[in-house]
Amino acid sequence: MIEIFTTGGTIDKIYFDAKSDFQVGDSPLNDLLQEANLTVTFKISEILRKDSLEMTNEDRAHIRERVAASASQHIVITHGTDTMVETGKALAGIPAKTIVLTGAMQPARFRATDALFNVAAAITAAQTLPPGVYIAMNGQIFDPQATRKNVAKNRFEPEIF
Ligand code: ASP
Numbered sequence: 244m245i246e247i248f249t250t251g252g253t254i255d256k257i258y259f260d261a262k263s264d265f266q267v268g269d270s271p272l273n274d275l276l277q278e279a280n281l282t283v284t285f286k287i288s289e290i291l292r293k294d295s296l297e298m299t300n301e302d303r304a305h306i307r308e309r310v311a312a313s314a315s316q317h318i319v320i321t322h323g324t325d326t327m328v329e330t331g332k333a334l335a336g337i338p339a340k341t342i343v344l345t346g347a348m349q350p351a352r353f354r355a356t357d358a359l360f361n362v363a364a365a366i367t368a369a370q371t372l373p374p375g376v377y378i379a380m381n382g383q384i385f386d387p388q389a390t391r392k393n394v395a396k397n398r399f400e401p402e403i404f
Pocket residue numbers: 251252253254293294295296322323324325326346347348349
């Protein structure tokens with residue numbers, strides 16, 4: 244069984260007409276995965292509904308607790324891209340679990356979105372990589388300890404020290 248935790252971010256954003264604004268809404272992930280006809284069992288649980296720029300250290304500690312308490316060895320976390328690396332670092336050291344963070348630069352509800360591609364990569368990575376924490380974005384697997392989001396280019400890349 245794969246446990247998928249949602250925490251918010253652009254992947255879950257929705258346009259609120261009355262406010263003329265995109266805000267984090269209900270995660271559309273369950274509908275997406277139903278359409279994808281997965282043959283692995285999965286469970287989706289919401290931990291937070293936040294833009295990751297608003298996440299606090301307490302939020303990250305809470306995510307860590309939920310992941311550590313999961314009965315599954317295979318964990319996917321959907322998360323805003325701006326601070327995904329920070330949360331990845333905060334999850335270091337949880338034993339015997341493959342934890343993969345992913346998100347999207349464009350909301351999953353958009354026709355042109357990277358959401359399904361990224362979530363698919365994360366689900367596959369969570370089942371195949373050795374225990375540890377990873378980021379699945381842009382068709383690559385990254386180590387949160389040595390990765391950054393390149394905001395100008397809107398993509399993740401290895402961090403050169
Ligand atoms: N500001 C958003 C976030 O980090 C950006 C994104 O998800 O791509 O939640």
